[in-house]
Amino acid sequence: MSEMPAPARLFLDDLHIGQTFISGTHAIDEAQIKTFAVQFDPQPFHTDTEAAAETFFRGLAASGWHTAAITMRLNVEGGLPFAGGIIGAGGEINWPYPTRVGDILHVENEVVEITPSRSRPDRGIVTVVSRTLNQRADVVQTLKAKLVVLRRPMK
Amino acid sequence: MSEMPAPARLFLDDLHIGQTFISGTHAIDEAQIKTFAVQFDPQPFHTDTEAAAETFFRGLAASGWHTAAITMRLNVEGGLPFAGGIIGAGGEINWPYPTRVGDILHVENEVVEITPSRSRPDRGIVTVVSRTLNQRADVVQTLKAKLVVLRRPMK
Numbered sequence: 001m002s003e004m005p006a007p008a009r010l011f012l013d014d015l016h017i018g019q020t021f022i023s024g025t026h027a028i029d030e031a032q033i034k035t036f037a038v039q040f041d042p043q044p045f046h047t048d049t050e051a052a053a054e055t056f057f058r059g060l061a062a063s064g065w066h067t068a069a070i071t072m073r074l075n076v077e078g079g080l081p082f083a084g085g086i087i088g089a090g091g092e093i094n095w096p097y098p099t100r101v102g103d104i105l106h107v108e109n110e111v112v113e114i115t116p117s118r119s120r121p122d123r124g125i126v127t128v129v130s131r132t133l134n135q136r137a138d139v140v141q142t143l144k145a146k147l148v149v150l151r152r153p154m155k
Numbered sequence: 156m157s158e159m160p161a162p163a164r165l166f167l168d169d170l171h172i173g174q175t176f177i178s179g180t181h182a183i184d185e186a187q188i189k190t191f192a193v194q195f196d197p198q199p200f201h202t203d204t205e206a207a208a209e210t211f212f213r214g215l216a217a218s219g220w221h222t223a224a225i226t227m228r229l230n231v232e233g234g235l236p237f238a239g240g241i242i243g244a245g246g247e248i249n250w251p252y253p254t255r256v257g258d259i260l261h262v263e264n265e266v267v268e269i270t271p272s273r274s275r276p277d278r279g280i281v282t283v284v285s286r287t288l289n290q291r292a293d294v295v296q297t298l299k300a301k302l303v304v305l306r307r308p309m310k
Contacts (some may be wrong), residue, residue, distance in 0.1 A: 040224035042231055043240045054240055056303065059304065064243055065227050069195035069220045076197055085198045087211055088219055090249030 009083040011152040012124045015111050023079025023107040026070050028062060030101045038068040061098035067105070067141045068093060071132045074107045080128065084150040089125070091145030096138075104135040112144070117150065123150050164238040166307040167279045170266050178234025178262040181225050183217060185256045190222040216253035222260070222296045223248060226287045229262045235283065239305040244280070246300030251293075258289040267299070271306065278305050 012056035030049065037046030044051035052060040072086070080086050099105065113127035126149045132141040185204065192201030196218035199206035207215040228242070235241050254260065268282035281304045287296040 036224075040228045042228070045240070045242075054253070056239065063221065063224075063227070065220065065224045066276050068223065069191075069218075072218070073195045085200070088250070089249075092245070092247050094245030095243070115250070 009081050010084045012114065012116065012149040013152045015114055015126060015149070017111055018037060018115060019111040021080055021109040023109070024077060025104050025106045026074055027104045028066075028070065028099060028101070031068065033060060033062045033099075033101060036069070037063050041065060044094035057098055060101055062100070062103075064093075064095045064141070067095065067099045067132060068143070070099075070105055071107050071130060071141055071143065074105070074132075075109065075130065078149075079107045080109055080130075082126075082147070082149050083152075086150075087148040089146045089148060091143050094142045095140060096142070097134070097140045099108065099134070099140045103140070105132055105134055105140065107132050121151065122153075123148055125149070164236050165239045167269065167271065167281060167283065167304040168307045170269055170281060170304070172266055172269060174266040176235055176264040178229035178264070179232060180259050180261045181229055182259045183221075183225065183254060183256070185215065186226075188215060188217045188221065188254075188256060191224070192218050196220060203216070212253055215256055217255070217258075219248075219250045219296070222250065222254045222287060223298070225254075225260055226262050226285060226296055229260070229287075230264065230285065234262045234285075235264055237281075237302070237304050238307075239303075242303040244301045244303060247296050249297045250295060251297070252295045254289070254295045258295070260287055260289055260295065262287050276306065277308075278303055280304070 034047050045057040046056040046063050049060045108131045110129045112129050116124040126147050128145055130143045133137050189202050193241040200210040200212040203220050204215045209301050263286045265284045281302050283300055285298045286294050289295055
């Protein structure tokens with residue numbers, strides 16, 4: 001994983017609809033794909049290069065949950081520079097293309113909804129669409145997530 | 156992760172709406188939570204027990220993506236015994252309660268929709284709701300996923 005400097009951290013009050021944030025990149029290799037899959041998704045198309053060729057995926061593919069985990073890492077590293085961190089209540093996830101050996105992934109984030117909490121004046125819910133792309137601009141994951149974001153503290 | 160014997164594998168034709176499948180269990184400890192988080196979700200509430208006490212989570216909590224990955228493992232190990240494996244196109248995920256140190260998780264799966272493919276007679280899409288529960292029956296994750304499931308081959 002690439003190291004990035006800590007960026008400025010934004011509060012809900014600093015966000016607007018349509019705002020975008022681009023993450024750094026992560027290169028995935030065969031060892032990473034297999035290590036993750038052996039632990040969390042031990043199916044031949046994720047763990048065995050030869051066997052994978054005969055499956056639905058027609059070659060080794062990363063677990064979708066591995067793509068999700070890398071996406072999170074890229075966003076925590078600066079892709080989504082929110083004060084208080086990235087706290088997700090849930091979301092909709094899709095994997096249009098598989099993540100393959102040698103892919104270089106990055107995340108393009110867009111703020112699509114901002115809802116200050118009525119009952120909790122220190123926070124709100126921000127909906128962010130995170131598109132994870134490879135070096136060919138294939139979308140390997142879309143995640144529309146509802147995140148808990150802090151409001152700027154009163155002075 | 157607990158070892159389980161390989162169960163009978165089911166085709167789309169063997170499924171019906173309302174059918175349920177229960178996985179084995181997985182016990183999560185502090186080391187697992189921190190190891191996953193350092194690699195994929197390095198935020199204090201997932202990596203640092205002391206710092207976590209002062210955060211939104213009021214104590215160490217597993218990354219939601221870690222809960223998702225454990226859920227997948229439990230389903231691959233027999234929670235969802237589908238022929239051809241578990242191949243997800245996407246879904247809706249929510250984390251109503253955090254996963255905590257010492258939690259013992261299992262997954263309760265229910266088939267909610269079955270749609271044979273019109274264009275690909277060898278497969279279909281099955282929608283499964285996977286609820287991941289801890290030992291107190293708190294729901295730590297719900298996942299409504301669309302899975303590609305093979306049809307029983309013609310004789």
